[in-house]
Amino acid sequence: MIRKLLVANRGEIARRVFATCRALGIGTVAVHSDADVDAPFVADADQAVRLPGNTPAETYLRIDLILDAARKAGADAVHPGYGFLAENAEFAAAVTDAGLTWVGPPAKAIAAMGDKMEAKALLAEAGVPMLPTWTDPDQITDFPVLVKASAGGGGRGMRVVRDAADLAEAVASARREAAAAFGDGTVFIERYVECGRHVEVQVFGDTHGTVVALGERDCSIQRRHQKIVEEAPAVLPEGVRARLHEAAVAAGRAVGYVGAGTVEFLLAPDGEFFFLEMNTRLQVEHPVTEAVTGRDLVRLQLLVAEGEPLPSAATPPTDGHAIEVRLCAEDPGQGFRPGTGTLHRFAVPGVTGEFAPTKGLRLDSGVVDGSAVGVHYDSMLAKLVAWAPTRAEAARALAGALARAEFHGVATNRDLLVRVLRSPEFGAAEVDTGFLERHGEVFAPLLPNDQLPLAALAAALASAAGRRAGATVLAGLPSGWRNVPAFPQVTRFAGPDGEIEVRYRLDRTGALAGWSTDPSVSTPGGTADLSSGAAPAVALVEAAPDRVVLDVDGVRRAFRVHRVGSEVFVDGPDGAASLTELARFPLPTAELAAGSLLAPLPGAVTRVHVGVGQRVAAGELLLTLEAMKLEHPVLAPTDGVVAELPVPAGGQVDTGAVLAVVNSEEDPR
Incomplete structure (x- = not known):
């Protein structure tokens, strides 16, 4: 039996495995990079x-360091999680050769499925249906096609190509991304199926x-595959x-x-x-399968590894319906640009369980309040899963829960996820891998533009209340008290646009006598005129440093x-504003x-596509940041x-660094 398990991974999957280990009485060992020490x-x-x-x-891909960590800690088993070395046959073999229990499939099976071209040939003989596939781009005559990485997964190294002129660059880009993510830049090409659905089957095998x-x-x-x-x-x-189940078992x-294991189909x-x-x-x-079957899949992994x-x-029969979303640190409105920084608050209401099968709302999170989100690893912060008797109830x-959650300090894809779940098309199960490309409306923030002034007013009133709460002199005076009460208080914010x-004014009793915003934005009751003396459209009910109620x-x-x-995060009934x-x-x-042009986040310039003095058109690719x-x-x-290119290929940059300067004039001064 397994006594002490090392998880060769990080984030929420490491926490997920540790949770089941605690329930089974198995000791746990984590390995961590310097960035993950806390x-x-x-x-x-x-x-x-x-x-x-x-x-x-340097860290999670180092087989030698992980095995050394297992020896130091006295672990007798290794769980790879997913990503990193999870599908590395060399790692699986090294673990077993070291006399440790490997919680995963045999190295031979990993190798067979790790080379996707060999896997296709092997499974075609077993009767599993296949798409036409090529390894030589010169053989492609019909489009669209999909370029795919032979190693790894997670959508990395994938490119849809609809025109022959774009194929060479797509193959080169896919090779670079695959090499960076998996250490193997091999790619292949297969026919792209329009409006296809990604359906996968969870399989389990034992040693018997x-x-x-x-x-x-x-x-x-999906986004970016x-x-x-x-x-x-x-x-x-x-x-x-x-038929899907039969093909997967075969x-x-x-x-x-x-x-x-998971057998994925289009x-x-x-x-x-x-x-x-x-x-x-x-x-x-895997949590959605756990939710509808009641099976703890990590527990099954451990028992199978022990020979059970x-x-x-x-x-098994299924009960009800479960839906999972991946909450990621990224801005969908900016091409899913990853977000970095400190997660000041991470709170989801109504959670009934974490890291284990549960009815209701499950949260598997790799972060907590105060977690730092850096650039070294995947952008996923957490998974939120809802189980309900029906699909419609689970989606609602x-x-x-997502709409009411508080995610402060780092941009997330929360609003996009909410809009997808609430869209009529998702409700009708009219989904395919091109869903996001067809439904641009789901990229709109939950907070409408005409509601931003109310959020800003609430932020201003809360800030004033906070200053009064901390006042050491004349603390009993109403906020903003003036000898000339007609003069407004002014607070300026940097907002999303x-x-x-x-500008707002309180009367002698502390009531809101008038308010406006600049630039003027229409509000539900119109913008109040501070000088007119007319009754304001908005009345102040309560103002505290952390809560404002407006009528x-x-x-x-x-x-x-x-x-x-100086950052103010406002969560209201219609959405959130930072x-x-x-x-x-x-x-x-x-x-x-x-x-x-400034770097939106820290990273490395992998390629520079233009030179100083070169004329470029709007939207032309200047350089690539990884x-x-x-x-x-x-x-x-x-x-x-192009007037300046201060960072060469291979250069590291921090957020806000100048990557390029493009003069709109013909003379590049």
Whole structure:
């Protein structure tokens, strides 16, 4: 039996495995990079071993360091989690060669499925349906096609190509991204199925020859070929479920599979399906399967690794419906640009359980209040899962919990997820891998533009209340008391679309006598005129440093306000706003050259595509920035001439660094 388990991973999956280990009485060991020394998963473990450095190549991808950590801590088993070395046959073999129990499939099975081209050939012989596939780009005559990395997963290294002229660059870019993420830049090309759905089957095998399907999941809602919404069971045409399960079990048997694995398929609109790949590990989205089957898949992994048989050779029945979303530190409105910084608050209401099968709302999080989100690892912060008797109830509960949650300090994809879950198309199960490309409306923030002034007013009133609460002199005076009460108080904020100035006036009783914003934005009751003396559209009910209640046209609205330094986070009934209060008398700062393009986050410039003095068109690719394992293009904002390129290829940059200067004039002065 396993006595002490080392998890060769980080974040929420490490915490997930540790939770089951605690329930089973198994000791736990974490390994961590320097950047992760204070991460929650390190605190969750009984013991922790440092891996010197920060990048994956220095730390979580070092087989020698991980095995040395197992020896130091006295671990007798290793769980790879997902990502990093989870599908590395060399790692699996090294663990078993070291006399440790490997919680995963045999190295031979990992190797067989790790090379996706070899996997396709092997499983085609087993009768699993396949898409046409090529390794030589010169053989491609019909488009669209999909370029894919042969190693790894998670959507990295994938590129959809619709025109022959774009194929060479797509292949080169996919190779670079795959090499950076998996250490293997091999790619292949297959036919791209329009409006296809990504449906996968959870399989499990034991050492006694049993391979069973534990149901399927629909993972069609994706961004950049990475899943962000998953559900179980999938909504499928008549007869498809049984055929999917049969094909998945056949794939598992063909490679003598042991442990947890996932066979992924592309489901065409006509009901036909094709093998995509087999992931030889536990999937990120395994909680939805746990929710509808009641099975703890990590527990099954551990028992199978100890030689125990699976409890049943039959597919278990499902109960209800479960939907999972991946909460990521990124800005969907800016091309899913990753977000970094300190997560000042991370709070989700109504959670009924964490890291284990549960009815209701489950949170598997790799972060807590105060966690630092850096650039070295994947942008996923947490997974939120809702189980309910029906699909519609699960979607509504999940959207509601997300909308009420407080995520402060780092940009997230929360608003996008809520809009997807509430969209009529998702409600009707009209989903496929192109969902986000067709539904641009889901990228709009939850807080409408015409509600931002109310959020800014609440922030200004809360700030004033905070100053009064901390006053050491004349603390009994109402906030903003003046000998000339007609003169307004003014607070300026940097908002999502520029600066917003809030002007408001309180009367002698502390009531709101008038307010306005600049720039003027229409509000539910119109913008009050401070000089007219007319009754304001908004009445102040309550103002405290962390809570403001406003009466708007007879309807009370409560705003939760959280201030960290000059940053003010406002969560209201219609959505959330992140504002920065500006100094009344700002200090002078250095002026940037016109046309300067700044780094949106720390990273490395991997390639520079243009030269100084070169004319460029608006939207033309200038350079490529790599951060959080992904490439991010930096595009020309206007037609012009490249005046400066201060960072060479390979250079590291911090947020705000000048990457390029593009003059709109013909003379690149």
